[in-house]
Amino acid sequence: MRRHRALVLLMVASVLLVLVMAASMGFGSVFIKPQALVSAVLRASDADAVNVTIVWDLRLPRTLLAALVGGALATAGAAFQGLFRNPLADPHVIGASSGAALGATLAISFGASAGALGFGPVPLCAFAGALATVAIVYVIAETGGGASVASLLLAGTALGAMLSAMVSFLLIWREQPWFHVFSWLLGGFSNRSWHHVQTALPWLLTGMGALWLMARPLDALLGGDDAARSLGLPIRAARLVLVAAAGLAVAAAVAVSGIIGFVGLIAPHIARWLVGAGHARLMPMSALLGAMLLVLADTFARTILSPGEIPVGIVTAALGGPFFLYLLKTRGRRLA
Amino acid sequence: MKAEKTPDPILEARNLACGYGKCEVLSGVNLDVQPGKVLALIGPNGAGKTTLLHTLGGLLPALGGDVRCEGVSLRGRHARATARTIALAPQRVTPSAWPLSVTEAVSLGRAPHRGWFMPLTHEDRQVIDASMARMGITSLAGRVLSTLSGGEARRVVLARALAQTPKILLLDEPATYLDIKYQAELISLVRTLAHEDGLAIVLTLHDLALVSLCADSVALVANGGLRMTGTVSEVLREDVLRPVYGENLEVLSHPKSGMPVVLPKIV
Numbered sequence: 001m002r003r004h005r006a007l008v009l010l011m012v013a014s015v016l017l018v019l020v021m022a023a024s025m026g027f028g029s030v031f032i033k034p035q036a037l038v039s040a041v042l043r044a045s046d047a048d049a050v051n052v053t054i055v056w057d058l059r060l061p062r063t064l065l066a067a068l069v070g071g072a073l074a075t076a077g078a079a080f081q082g083l084f085r086n087p088l089a090d091p092h093v094i095g096a097s098s099g100a101a102l103g104a105t106l107a108i109s110f111g112a113s114a115g116a117l118g119f120g121p122v123p124l125c126a127f128a129g130a131l132a133t134v135a136i137v138y139v140i141a142e143t144g145g146g147a148s149v150a151s152l153l154l155a156g157t158a159l160g161a162m163l164s165a166m167v168s169f170l171l172i173w174r175e176q177p178w179f180h181v182f183s184w185l186l187g188g189f190s191n192r193s194w195h196h197v198q199t200a201l202p203w204l205l206t207g208m209g210a211l212w213l214m215a216r217p218l219d220a221l222l223g224g225d226d227a228a229r230s231l232g233l234p235i236r237a238a239r240l241v242l243v244a245a246a247g248l249a250v251a252a253a254v255a256v257s258g259i260i261g262f263v264g265l266i267a268p269h270i271a272r273w274l275v276g277a278g279h280a281r282l283m284p285m286s287a288l289l290g291a292m293l294l295v296l297a298d299t300f301a302r303t304i305l306s307p308g309e310i311p312v313g314i315v316t317a318a319l320g321g322p323f324f325l326y327l328l329k330t331r332g333r334r335l336a
Numbered sequence: 337m338k339a340e341k342t343p344d345p346i347l348e349a350r351n352l353a354c355g356y357g358k359c360e361v362l363s364g365v366n367l368d369v370q371p372g373k374v375l376a377l378i379g380p381n382g383a384g385k386t387t388l389l390h391t392l393g394g395l396l397p398a399l400g401g402d403v404r405c406e407g408v409s410l411r412g413r414h415a416r417a418t419a420r421t422i423a424l425a426p427q428r429v430t431p432s433a434w435p436l437s438v439t440e441a442v443s444l445g446r447a448p449h450r451g452w453f454m455p456l457t458h459e460d461r462q463v464i465d466a467s468m469a470r471m472g473i474t475s476l477a478g479r480v481l482s483t484l485s486g487g488e489a490r491r492v493v494l495a496r497a498l499a500q501t502p503k504i505l506l507l508d509e510p511a512t513y514l515d516i517k518y519q520a521e522l523i524s525l526v527r528t529l530a531h532e533d534g535l536a537i538v539l540t541l542h543d544l545a546l547v548s549l550c551a552d553s554v555a556l557v558a559n560g561g562l563r564m565t566g567t568v569s570e571v572l573r574e575d576v577l578r579p580v581y582g583e584n585l586e587v588l589s590h591p592k593s594g595m596p597v598v599l600p601k602i603v
Contacts, residue, residue: 213453214452216453217452219436219440220444220447222435223444226390226426226428227426227493230393230395230419230424231445231447231448231500232415232417232418232419232420232447232448233415233416233447234415234416276480277436277440277480278437
């Protein structure tokens, strides 16, 4: 019964995501009616050439990127909440985003110009910064005396604070890039193109796929390390795979979109309320909800002050926050 | 006694030292666990009963000496291989804020057999159903762990251990949180699993009143080692227990079975 309910909910969420993405492509400085949108997406013979250009060159890659990033952040958030058995855990909890922020700030401040792996200079530095930070946090936490998830959490928080201090210092020291850095830190999808989708896609999918495969080990870890070990789970190896996969997904997401908060925190909570705590269903549901939320937030971010736009991170926190508080108040006992 | 041939132990500790990192809790432990028998580990709070149980189950690496399961050392053995033979029901039930459903929790017991990535087979489902039926939790299948009472949650943990279809069952304080009805059910289940299904069972008990009801032999853990191993009537004696637990206990003879029953003595 529960299984079937979850399957139905997953299908409903998939259909909703497609509708939300379609709506997102319709809205903007030029409104495209549903019928025109469909023919533009299909490049039908009767499609308006301007619409085809708007849809294929501007809105489709942007919407796809928002959906992918939202899905990756939510999947990583669900994995971290399960790994740390902590409802406050989010994708940024082990320092990936602070590392990305420092990398990006350095690149912007010193005018880095070399890219690699398809990343431009700033995303490349952010990607590298995020991965390096996760690696350092992991090594410090796992080689310490009482290696546990708590040491990962603490090492991530401590290193995150250090890196944030460095970012602040750089911003004050080199005044000019202030606006550029700040808007990057708040996250957004303006001027994102197919290029960004192509660059991030393999990393995002690898990370999300690996996390989904780890669903059953995560279930075992919910019962505590002892219980998981007694089921024959090699705890350290499982932790390494989880941290590496989530770190990869978050690093790639942050590299192409900046630091977007909140989606990775609330999507897993809503998903858990819908399909339960078992990660085999929680992971895909979180990904679908995260994608939906971020596409909605991005649509809002680029239409509310049209033709200007605001960083999507402001929207996710400003709208996601009250929504989450409402859920917490009305269904708090089932969420936490 | 010598005339009766004792079967080979399925699990044995030889000069075993156990503890955490550099902190040794127990040393020089020699212990044989026989199939079809129930062994109770008793001892004061903090004596190291759980530490010993976890080392016997391969959850903690031995600091010295060796644990051998079916003649093979647990050292360097793959955790999953160990979990196919030895199941441990931990003391703490579920520290998680977002618990699984009862079925999901019990299903995890198949992971040592099926692996972490393969879907469960029809046979796995049958084992899961049978384990749940055996613990009387079939009607709880769809409930989530956080909504269960302490005793119900404890039975879920036991059902998961049974779903591992182990040869050796290690139970850490299985009677905790159980009211007297379920204590009685638990004790008869433990005896059935050992005496009829042939499992080797090791359990820790802090309630000495239950020891003679379920155990075939008793090991007394105290002062950094095994103080004594023997039958129930050899270990449950005032002159053995008082040096360890203090003077405020007395050993009575059960009016029906004649077995020793240890009770606190109120002065």
